[in-house]
Amino acid sequence: MSSTLNEHIPDVAAFAGLEWLEHPILALSPDDKVVYTNPAVEQMLEVGARYIFERPLAHFFGEGVEELLQAARQTRRQQAACREYDMKLTLLHAAKEVHLNIQTIPLDARLVHRADVLLELTPIDPQWRAIQEEQIARQKDANREQMRNLAHEIKNPLGGIRGAAQLLEHELTDPSLQEYTQVIRAEADRLQALLDRLLTPNPRPQMVVLNIHEVLERVRQLVSAETQRNVSFLCDYDASLPDLHGDRGQLIQVVLNIVRNAVQALGGSGEIVFRTRIARQVTLYRKRHALAVQVSIIDNGPGIPESLQPSVFYPLVTGRADGTGLGLSLAQSIVHQHGGSLDFVSRPGYTEFIMLLPISVGH
Numbered sequence: 001m002s003s004t005l006n007e008h009i010p011d012v013a014a015f016a017g018l019e020w021l022e023h024p025i026l027a028l029s030p031d032d033k034v035v036y037t038n039p040a041v042e043q044m045l046e047v048g049a050r051y052i053f054e055r056p057l058a059h060f061f062g063e064g065v066e067e068l069l070q071a072a073r074q075t076r077r078q079q080a081a082c083r084e085y086d087m088k089l090t091l092l093h094a095a096k097e098v099h100l101n102i103q104t105i106p107l108d109a110r111l112v113h114r115a116d117v118l119l120e121l122t123p124i125d126p127q128w129r130a131i132q133e134e135q136i137a138r139q140k141d142a143n144r145e146q147m148r149n150l151a152h153e154i155k156n157p158l159g160g161i162r163g164a165a166q167l168l169e170h171e172l173t174d175p176s177l178q179e180y181t182q183v184i185r186a187e188a189d190r191l192q193a194l195l196d197r198l199l200t201p202n203p204r205p206q207m208v209v210l211n212i213h214e215v216l217e218r219v220r221q222l223v224s225a226e227t228q229r230n231v232s233f234l235c236d237y238d239a240s241l242p243d244l245h246g247d248r249g250q251l252i253q254v255v256l257n258i259v260r261n262a263v264q265a266l267g268g269s270g271e272i273v274f275r276t277r278i279a280r281q282v283t284l285y286r287k288r289h290a291l292a293v294q295v296s297i298i299d300n301g302p303g304i305p306e307s308l309q310p311s312v313f314y315p316l317v318t319g320r321a322d323g324t325g326l327g328l329s330l331a332q333s334i335v336h337q338h339g340g341s342l343d344f345v346s347r348p349g350y351t352e353f354i355m356l357l358p359i360s361v362g363h
Contacts (some may be wrong), residue, residue, distance in 0.1 A: 015066070023122050025273035027107065027115035028072055030250055035114050044121070046094040053056070059326045062090035067280045068102065072117045074277075075104040080236065083294065085356065086124065086283040099124050148265050151195040158195070162188035205247035205337050212357070213237055213292050215248065216274045218256040223263060230269040238276050243357045244293055251357075254342070257299050257327035258353045273298040281358060290356035292340070297353045304346040 018025045019038045027036035034052050042049055045060050057072075058065050064087055071082045081106045090097050105118040165184040172178050222235050263271050275296040282292040304312060313332045335342040340357040 004267075011176050017287045023120055026057075026119045026121075028057060028117045028119060030076070030115045030116050032069055032072065033356060034060075044094070044098070044123070045091060059230075060092055062092050063097075064089035064281070069118070070280070071104045072119065075106050075117050078238075079106045080106050080275075082277060084280055084282075086288075087281050110337070126237055142348055144278075154191070154242070155195055158188055158191055162192075205334070207245045209243050210246055210248050211243050212241060212246075212276060212295060213252075215251045215255055216295070217274070218252055219259055220274065222256060223259050225264055231263055231266055232271050234271060236273060236304060237274040240266060241276055241278060241293055242291070244357055246357065251338070252336050252354070254331040255297065257294070257331045261303065261327060262297065262299040262351070264325075266299060271300050279356060284339060284356065284358060287339070287358075291359045293357045293359060295355040295357070300349055301351060303348045303351050306312055307361065309344075309346060313342075 015027065015036050015038075018036075021038060022040055024041040024044045025036075025038045025043055026034050029035050033054055033056050035054070037049050038054050039049075041052065045052065047060065052060070057069065061068060066214065067084065068088055068089070071084050084102045087100050087184055088097060089100060101122040101124055103120045103122075105120070107115050107118055111290045151288075160187055164183045165188065168179040169178050169185075172181065214239075216235070220235070222229075224233065245246065259272060273296070275298065277294045277296075278293040279294040282289050284292075313328050332342045335355055335357070338357055340355060342353065342355050344353045346352070
């Protein structure tokens, strides 16, 4: 940390370790002046720490700075972290544009000298993100086509197995043996239902004006009614969120699939958080949206195993013995049809599914 900062901030230990991070980190005072930077900020802005210190954030950023300041104000107001995705910012001194994901984190100014918001900037390459989105879409289409072909190949012999079991049941006089044929028929029916789900194309969304909180509350009621486990729900809603256009039933299905997985992962007790925020200047599938609704579903379960994380949205991939592996695949497909994105972060003790839905859809 620079000597300039050591002179002005007596509690330097509060920022210990941040200078080693590769992402730019700033701390802001309540009047939006910069009171801490790590070396990555100096490299990005092409300005030294001595010049940055005690100057307003707007002195370094042009286009996009207002969204940055709004995120900081929201963090102060709600005392909760705020994320913004794919924000375009103009660097005034470097005379260039950058695309960033940002996160603002509340600080206690009484404990950290003059700093009440920590700002993390994560540079992204917009072209790389667009390519990644297209690759995901192509991979998803290929996976679904492969599953349909496989389902067609299985249907005919499965029907033969069920029919043979039914004929055999009529020939058997021993009730104990008939139990075995009944098991065969029941399992064949279960597999048939699974195949039907694979073969049925997703219907196009029937768009209506809705409030995302109505969807979340409906799911909370459904899951609370169907589980007797010691699972608590916390609702951290942004009441100022505008309505959006979406298919109510399909969005309920998306959230329901995610929440049921979370309940299963908790194994009988734990906490699930529903959090909503506004996201600004979001780019989804090469289309930029001024506003989007961000829905986070967070649980404190064991987390998704690392071995499953790269393929968690693929059909038939599941970590449960009794799972079908279709819930998250279907959820992501529905969100994509709404012009949005569904992603997750997971580690032991924390899993967050993040859904972004553009408000402009259907307008």
